[in-house]
Amino acid sequence: MKNKYIIPVLLLVMGTFFGIIGFASYIKGLIVGGIYFLVAVGEIAPRINMYNVITHRQKTGYQFMNNFLITLSVHRNISDTYEIIEKQFSGELAQWMQNLEGVMVHEKISQLANYFQIDIYPLFIDFLQVYEHEGGEVLQMAEYLLTSIRQNTAQLTSYDALYGRKMMEFILLWLMTFAILLTTRFSLGAMYQTMLTSLTFQILLGCLFLLFISALVILMRVMFRKHNFQGDKQYGKMGAKIKKSWFQRKKD
Amino acid sequence: MEKWEQKLRNLGFNAKKIKLTFLLLFLIFTISSILLMMRHLWGLAGGVFALNFIIVLGFYYYVRQVKEQYARKKEEEFANVFAYFRIYIRHGRNIYQALQLCQVHTSYTLRPLLENLLSSMDHDSSIRPFIDFAQHFDNSLIEEVMIAIFQMIDAGRDSRYLWHFNFLFSKYDAVIAEEKYRQKTKLLERINLSAMVGAGILVVNLAIGIMQLIGGVMHGI
Numbered sequence: 001m002k003n004k005y006i007i008p009v010l011l012l013v014m015g016t017f018f019g020i021i022g023f024a025s026y027i028k029g030l031i032v033g034g035i036y037f038l039v040a041v042g043e044i045a046p047r048i049n050m051y052n053v054i055t056h057r058q059k060t061g062y063q064f065m066n067n068f069l070i071t072l073s074v075h076r077n078i079s080d081t082y083e084i085i086e087k088q089f090s091g092e093l094a095q096w097m098q099n100l101e102g103v104m105v106h107e108k109i110s111q112l113a114n115y116f117q118i119d120i121y122p123l124f125i126d127f128l129q130v131y132e133h134e135g136g137e138v139l140q141m142a143e144y145l146l147t148s149i150r151q152n153t154a155q156l157t158s159y160d161a162l163y164g165r166k167m168m169e170f171i172l173l174w175l176m177t178f179a180i181l182l183t184t185r186f187s188l189g190a191m192y193q194t195m196l197t198s199l200t201f202q203i204l205l206g207c208l209f210l211l212f213i214s215a216l217v218i219l220m221r222v223m224f225r226k227h228n229f230q231g232d233k234q235y236g237k238m239g240a241k242i243k244k245s246w247f248q249r250k251k252d
Numbered sequence: 253m254e255k256w257e258q259k260l261r262n263l264g265f266n267a268k269k270i271k272l273t274f275l276l277l278f279l280i281f282t283i284s285s286i287l288l289m290m291r292h293l294w295g296l297a298g299g300v301f302a303l304n305f306i307i308v309l310g311f312y313y314y315v316r317q318v319k320e321q322y323a324r325k326k327e328e329e330f331a332n333v334f335a336y337f338r339i340y341i342r343h344g345r346n347i348y349q350a351l352q353l354c355q356v357h358t359s360y361t362l363r364p365l366l367e368n369l370l371s372s373m374d375h376d377s378s379i380r381p382f383i384d385f386a387q388h389f390d391n392s393l394i395e396e397v398m399i400a401i402f403q404m405i406d407a408g409r410d411s412r413y414l415w416h417f418n419f420l421f422s423k424y425d426a427v428i429a430e431e432k433y434r435q436k437t438k439l440l441e442r443i444n445l446s447a448m449v450g451a452g453i454l455v456v457n458l459a460i461g462i463m464q465l466i467g468g469v470m471h472g473i
Binding site: 119120122123126127130134136141144145147148151155158159162163166169170173174176177180181184191192194195198200201204205207208211212214215218219222223 | 344357437441443449454458462
């Protein structure tokens with residue numbers, strides 16, 4: 001939740017500071033900062049926040065499936081296994097589960113798909129159904145599922161690392177660009193002030209500030225895609241599938 | 253129906269909507285450029301008319317992107333659906349039953365292909381339906397996976413073939429995951445280039461400003 005306020009304020013300060021220096025005008029600097037702040041509040045902070053929530057839920061989901069399968073291989077009963085695992089639920093998940101009080105165990109396990117938002121969760125449910133009807137050796141039957149869980153957890157970590165690395169690169173490269181602006185502003189002095197009287201100069205400077213915020217929004221969109229949290233009104237329906245454009249037919 | 257129209261339809265586009273939009277835009281830009289020409293604004297008129305070509309090129313690029321996205325989605329879905337297939341086989345279903353059960357997990361991209369495969373299997377027991385199915389994908393590993401599935405029909409539930417299929421499928425799964433990661437890295441790198449473009453804009457801006465100043469000074473002399 002902290003990100004919700006930290007990033008917009010940081011962008012407001014940054015935009016205002018470089019805007020004032022670039023345009024040599026407090027009003028224009030505040031306009032740049034204000035635009036950055038609004039974009040951060042409306043687009044950037046919610047995406048980062050949602051990404052944190054999603055990855056946390058997915059990691060919890062993989063852990064849940066893994067623990068469930070291992071415990072099931074010992075207890076050989078789905079309800080008993082669920083009761084054991086349920087005791088380990090904490091934080092947001094425990095709170096979320098309060099909505100499902102009084103619901104049957106199998107239904108609770110199915111409903112958890114809406115919370116975890118994991119692609120392979122339906123496979124897990126299918127596996128439990130097959131196991132209940134036909135029995136068998138859990139660890140042997142779930143070999144593929146357990147491998148997938150391991151692979152997906154590793155993938156989540158590697159994507160986290162990639163995003164962190166690329167975000168750092170983005171910040172450093174743009175800081176260098178703004179550093180060029182800063183040095184030219186102070187080294188050229190009066191000459192820079194004269195250049196500022198030209199409309200073309202101001203428009204191109206505006207394009208620079210616009211490019212930064214557009215690139216940041218695109219970066220956020222690529223990194224942190226919005227997900228469809230079914231049954232979770234807090235996040236609304238954003239659609240995790242490929243979004244169809246105006247040119248494309250609406251029916252599937 | 254024209255070939256290009258059919259291609260667009262296959263990608264989920266509404267060809268009629270596209271035609272109408274382009275016609276409308278063409279008319280708007282052409283009329284605007286004629287009006288500008290009448291006012292002797294030749295440069296601006298040429299620029300507005302050129303927008304027609306820019307839009308067509310832009311749309312061509314957009315369709316290419318959608319096509320790639322569609323192919324990628326189809327492959328990703330194949331990987332997901334055949335993960336179910338593997339579980340159904342492991343649980344003792346035969347190939348036909350497993351494929352039938354897999355249909356539940358498909359969307360509009362893969363469902364028609366799977367339905368086709370099943371109906372072809374009803375009256376053709378050769379490898380043909382499996383090859384035909386694989387031909388809808390660009391990835392040659394899918395063909396290998398489909399051949400392995402056919403071999404499983406041929407050899408019953410021989411564990412060697414099941415192992416072969418599992419091996420191929422795991423390899424395919426890994427390739428897909430790697431490709432996805434590579435694509436994402438490439439995209440992020442491209443976005444990070446924006447800082448270079450920003451630096452370029454700044455340098456060009458300064459160059460123009462300095463040139464204007466020099467020009468002003470010389471004009472003053």
